[in-house]
Amino acid sequence: MNKKTLIQKAAAAPHIVWSVLFIIAPLIFVMYYAFTDNEGSFTVSNFTELFQASYLEIFLRSVCFAFLATVICLVLAYPIAYFISRANAKTQKILIMLVMLPMWMNFLIRTYSWMALLEDTGIINTFLGFFGIGPVHMINTAGAVILGMVYNYLPYMIIPIHSVLSKVDVRLLEAAADLGSNPFTVITKVVFPLSIPGIISGITMVFVPSISTFYISQKLGGGNFDLIGDTIERQFQTAYNYNLGASMSFVLMLLIIISMTIMNKYADDDGGVII
Amino acid sequence: MNEKKIIELKGVSKTFDDEVILDNIDLKVYEKEFMTLLGPSGCGKTTTLRIIAGFVTPDSGEVLFDDVKINDVPPHKRSVNTVFQKYALFPHLNVYENIAFALRLKKVSEEEIYERVEEMLTMVNLRGFEKRDVNLLSGGQQQRVAIARALINKPRVLLLDEPLGALDLKLRKDMQNELKNIQRKTGITFIYVTHDQEEALSMSDTVVVMANGKIQQIGSPTDIYNEPENAFVADFIGESNIIDGVMLDDFKVRFSGHEFVCLDKGFGKNEAVDVVVRPEDVDVVPLEKGMLRGVVDSVTFKGVHYEIIVTINKFKWMIQSTDYVAPMQKIGIYVEPDAIHIMKKSEFSGMFGDYSSFSDELDHLSDVTEEEE
Numbered sequence: 001m002n003k004k005t006l007i008q009k010a011a012a013a014p015h016i017v018w019s020v021l022f023i024i025a026p027l028i029f030v031m032y033y034a035f036t037d038n039e040g041s042f043t044v045s046n047f048t049e050l051f052q053a054s055y056l057e058i059f060l061r062s063v064c065f066a067f068l069a070t071v072i073c074l075v076l077a078y079p080i081a082y083f084i085s086r087a088n089a090k091t092q093k094i095l096i097m098l099v100m101l102p103m104w105m106n107f108l109i110r111t112y113s114w115m116a117l118l119e120d121t122g123i124i125n126t127f128l129g130f131f132g133i134g135p136v137h138m139i140n141t142a143g144a145v146i147l148g149m150v151y152n153y154l155p156y157m158i159i160p161i162h163s164v165l166s167k168v169d170v171r172l173l174e175a176a177a178d179l180g181s182n183p184f185t186v187i188t189k190v191v192f193p194l195s196i197p198g199i200i201s202g203i204t205m206v207f208v209p210s211i212s213t214f215y216i217s218q219k220l221g222g223g224n225f226d227l228i229g230d231t232i233e234r235q236f237q238t239a240y241n242y243n244l245g246a247s248m249s250f251v252l253m254l255l256i257i258i259s260m261t262i263m264n265k266y267a268d269d270d271g272g273v274i275i
Numbered sequence: 276m277n278e279k280k281i282i283e284l285k286g287v288s289k290t291f292d293d294e295v296i297l298d299n300i301d302l303k304v305y306e307k308e309f310m311t312l313l314g315p316s317g318c319g320k321t322t323t324l325r326i327i328a329g330f331v332t333p334d335s336g337e338v339l340f341d342d343v344k345i346n347d348v349p350p351h352k353r354s355v356n357t358v359f360q361k362y363a364l365f366p367h368l369n370v371y372e373n374i375a376f377a378l379r380l381k382k383v384s385e386e387e388i389y390e391r392v393e394e395m396l397t398m399v400n401l402r403g404f405e406k407r408d409v410n411l412l413s414g415g416q417q418q419r420v421a422i423a424r425a426l427i428n429k430p431r432v433l434l435l436d437e438p439l440g441a442l443d444l445k446l447r448k449d450m451q452n453e454l455k456n457i458q459r460k461t462g463i464t465f466i467y468v469t470h471d472q473e474e475a476l477s478m479s480d481t482v483v484v485m486a487n488g489k490i491q492q493i494g495s496p497t498d499i500y501n502e503p504e505n506a507f508v509a510d511f512i513g514e515s516n517i518i519d520g521v522m523l524d525d526f527k528v529r530f531s532g533h534e535f536v537c538l539d540k541g542f543g544k545n546e547a548v549d550v551v552v553r554p555e556d557v558d559v560v561p562l563e564k565g566m567l568r569g570v571v572d573s574v575t576f577k578g579v580h581y582e583i584i585v586t587i588n589k590f591k592w593m594i595q596s597t598d599y600v601a602p603m604q605k606i607g608i609y610v611e612p613d614a615i616h617i618m619k620k621s622e623f624s625g626m627f628g629d630y631s632s633f634s635d636e637l638d639h640l641s642d643v644t645e646e647e648e
Contacts, residue, residue: 169363171359171360171361171363172363172365172366174328174330174350174357174359174363175357175359175363175364175365176365176376177329177330177349177350177351178328178350178351178355178356178357178425179351179356179376179377179380179424179425179428180351180377180380180381180428181351181380182349182351185380189376189379189380190365190367193367194366194367
């Protein structure tokens with residue numbers, strides 16, 4: 001008995017070491033830098049500095065963009081996930097693979113590809129030119145940044161929703177129809193409520209990377225739409241103000257935790273949220 | 276029983292993946308009738324039910340409801356409701372909301388919903404369970420919720436797809452009585468699908484025996500038991516000894532090398548027939564008084580009676596008797612004229628009714644049905 005628990009403990013060791021080294025320790029560093037000045041003494045000035053209008057604007061923009069991207073992802077992903085889940089098992093596998101296919105390519109390459117597509121002399125405008133339309137200015141707009149987020153994170157919305165929808169028992173849909181539901185109310189009264197755990201996972205998996213992203217806005221927004229991620233990156237890479245960067249990271253983390261808490265309030269207690 | 280026809284199937288056929296599931300079915304269901312579709316798995320009984328519910332569209336033939344063709348009417352517009360196999364309760368709704376589901380769709384007022392849900396809960400003995408999570412109910416309770424949910428809409432016809440299949444024996448018996456009571460009280464037509472012949476006999480007004488996508492016989496439970504139309508029905512409903520015989524004349528049949536008096540007539544002279552003798556109708560008598568004689572193979576005590584397998588002229592008979600006989604003993608048997616039932620030869624002749632390969636274990640195995648589809 002004792003021996004067994006020892007083995008069990010030993011088996012958990014790599015995980016514990018990993019967590020301490022790569023999760024706990026970095027968090028401690030973030031806390032340390034966030035609450036100290038560049039001489040290492042305690043201060044909250046890193047946080048008070050964030051109340052400047054320029055930083056508040058960045059935070060607000062990040063939340064707005066991430067929110068919009070999440071909503072658009074949800075609206076696009078739900079019908080796609082539903083459609084996939086109604087196909088037969090073999091087709092489902094193929095379609096899910098197609099959804100994930102772009103994720104096998106490097107994130108930078110995908111973002112550069114969008115630049116090539118969206119530029120004023122890019123592929124889309126060249127194509128539109130044949131019909132005498134445009135050029136339509138697309139690159140370096142807020143829309144381009146949100147498009148980049150939606151494009152990159154859409155699979156993370158589709159997959160958890162599909163995973164829940166594909167497990168919905170067909171007999172429940174028949175039961176609903178039997179009791180008088182038309183095809184529309186079958187979806188609103190049965191399918192949708194049953195897929196809420198998947199929706200919540202999807203929202204989490206899109207919102208969190210969207211609010212903390214940094215590269216998309218620089219490449220597709222042309223530097224006009226600084227997001228929190230970009231600002232944090234700049235503090236570490238160019239301004240070398242680790243303390244301010246850490247305090248921003250800290251606030252971002254709080255923002256995410258608050259959003260997730262609100263989200264999970266809507267989740268059933270037995271909803272089995274994936275993330 | 277009311278003689279007003281409510282549902283009629285006319286020449287209904289259905290094929291799935293080149294497999295004929297239903298082959299030209301004709302069926303009439305009357306108002307206030309408790310009808311059971313009985314048959315082994317894969318006989319087409321569930322498909323018949325699903326055609327009536329609207330989940331399956333027949334390839335050919337007509338489905339009539341009050342003499343109106345409803346082949347293309349979707350399920351939600353039919354005044355039938357279904358109690359599904361394994362219930363299919365909505366896991367995201369509590370007991371109250373599951374039962375109220377159909378009324379909410381109709382935008383019935385909150386007070387009326389409350390009244391009618393309470394009425395249903397009273398009927399199925401689940402008062403006080405309103406707020407319960409359906410996932411945490413026992414099988415029997417889930418069953419009751421499913422019945423209440425299906426009945427709240429006051430359907431003209433209630434379809435039940437092996438509703439008691441997942442319950443244990445004791446609970447099954449109780450629910451059988453309860454279902455029968457509910458049917459009497461509400462006067463709703465029940466169409467009940469089962470593979471359990473005992474369930475079919477004890478609950479139904481009409482039993483429809485199905486096999487191989489065809490209806491083998493339609494009749495009252497006593498008709499089906501006493502006057503089976505062919506070897507399949509005789510074997511599927513209860514135990515039967517089915518012996519090859521020759522009809523010598525009206526009321527005169529020869530089998531097992533002996534001439535018997537029977538009550539059947541109207542067969543051709545010297546026509547080959549199947550003879551059914553129920554095990555409980557065979558009397559064990561002393562050797563010299565027997566019409567037939569044989570050696571006892573085995574004896575099994577069954578509580579109410581002994582189950583005796585006897586070899587007579589190479590054919591193994593099953594006899595149920597309250598008197599003990601010893602294995603290897605020579606006995607005589609006596610068959611009264613009214614214990615003999617004559618059937619025309621059919622595609623099932625020779626397939627059933629001989630107990631040479633009989634064992635309890637096999638019998639139980641054949642009771643287990645896989646889900647039909």
